[in-house]
Amino acid sequence: MTTTDIHTELLKNFEEKIERGDAIEPKDRMPDAYRKHLIRQISQHAHSEVIGMQPEGNWITRAPTLRARQILLAKIQDEGGHGLYLYSAAETLGISRAEMIEQLHSGKAKYSNIFNYPALTWADIGAIGWLVDGAAIVNQVSLQRTSYGPYSRAMVRICKEESFHQRQGYEIMAKMMKGTKEQQEMAQDAMNRWWWPSLMMFGPHDSESPHSGDAFRWKIKRASNDELRAKFIDKTVQQAEVIGLTIPDNELKWNEERGHYDHGPINWTEFYEVIGGNGPCNLQRMNHHKRVHDEGKWVLEAAEAWTKKREQKLFDLN
Ligand code: FAQ
Numbered sequence: 045m046t047t048t049d050i051h052t053e054l055l056k057n058f059e060e061k062i063e064r065g066d067a068i069e070p071k072d073r074m075p076d077a078y079r080k081h082l083i084r085q086i087s088q089h090a091h092s093e094v095i096g097m098q099p100e101g102n103w104i105t106r107a108p109t110l111r112a113r114q115i116l117l118a119k120i121q122d123e124g125g126h127g128l129y130l131y132s133a134a135e136t137l138g139i140s141r142a143e144m145i146e147q148l149h150s151g152k153a154k155y156s157n158i159f160n161y162p163a164l165t166w167a168d169i170g171a172i173g174w175l176v177d178g179a180a181i182v183n184q185v186s187l188q189r190t191s192y193g194p195y196s197r198a199m200v201r202i203c204k205e206e207s208f209h210q211r212q213g214y215e216i217m218a219k220m221m222k223g224t225k226e227q228q229e230m231a232q233d234a235m236n237r238w239w240w241p242s243l244m245m246f247g248p249h250d251s252e253s254p255h256s257g258d259a260f261r262w263k264i265k266r267a268s269n270d271e272l273r274a275k276f277i278d279k280t281v282q283q284a285e286v287i288g289l290t291i292p293d294n295e296l297k298w299n300e301e302r303g304h305y306d307h308g309p310i311n312w313t314e315f316y317e318v319i320g321g322n323g324p325c326n327l328q329r330m331n332h333h334k335r336v337h338d339e340g341k342w343v344l345e346a347a348e349a350w351t352k353k354r355e356q357k358l359f360d361l362n
Pocket of ligand 1: 088090093156157158176177180244245246247254255256
């Protein structure tokens with residue numbers, strides 16, 4: 045067998061595994077394009093979790109009660125943990141965490157559009173939990189069946205935690221809607237500002253999504269951007285109705301034939317501006333991440349020095 049034959053055989057094995065719906069594991073042979081596609085998606089997902097801690101972090105000291113503060117703190121810690129599972133999953137594909145952070149800082153790697161908007165009031169914390177985590181869950185539930193084993197297993201755990209996050213946000217909104225007129229207005233205002241960016245989280249329409257072709261062929265994506273967006277809208281409209289919030293879309297209408305809500309046009313110019321680095325908070329988010337990364341370098345250095353010392357000790361003992 046020539047090297048080319050072996051290569052062809054290994055890639056055939058990969059295609060067959062995908063066809064059967066078997067998981068691809070780190071030691072399996074995979075096409076380079078599959079590996080790169082996953083590194084892009086998983087690292088962007090990880091960066092989103094970590095950058096997503098910033099808008100909520102601003103509210104820890106301003107939470108209205110001790111209970112609300114404890115819950116918010118636990119939620120934000122979870123998001124940091126999600127980032128860590130995802131960085132670890134991406135590392136199994138042959139990229140280091142340092143390289144991923146470098147790509148984030150240089151602008152090569154993206155993170156979710158949604159975290160470039162400011163959290164102006166306590167109701168925004170409700171809207172983030174309810175809408176942003178709600179949108180993230182819809183996407184992540186479908187990714188539990190993604191073809192790459194480490195990514196799919198990370199999703200299973202993450203989804204369990206996200207459903208608690210979504211309830212945390214919904215509880216805040218429900219409480220505010222039972223409160224004073226000012227509190228109700230604050231909740232509606234947060235809804236108005238977070239609704240459209242939340243719909244953008246699912247990415248461009250299927251017809252405009254350059255990565256979807258490969259993503260479906262390799263079973264990385266199990267549902268399309270538009271299908272997931274529709275699922276999110278359908279369930280969220282009902283939740284909004286229960287607590288008396290209005291969806292800020294005059295064109296929102298149930299379509300009996302499609303079995304989904306029709307919605308008004310999404311502002312894709314805004315979406316591309318935001319993911320291109322020109323959203324309201326992009327600079328602030330990146331500067332904060334870079335500063336904290338630099339300030340925390342000593343922790344990494346200390347951990348590395350300790351590991352080296354321990355290894356030397358073990359070596360001396362042997
Ligand atoms: N934001 O061809 P497609 C969370 C980019 S986790 C920014 O459709 P694809 C938890 C895309 O990268 C939220 N960029 O791409 C939490 C590509 O650009 P590129 C994160 C976006 O990958 C809650 C270009 O547009 N979740 O919130 C976005 O097939 C609360 C063309 O797009 C995930 O990352 C966007 N929204 O589909 C934390 C889920 N959408 O890379 C804290 C995993 C698209 O060529 C607090 N990711 N782009 O330069 C996915 O499922 C997919 O990557 C999609 C995009 C669906 C996001």
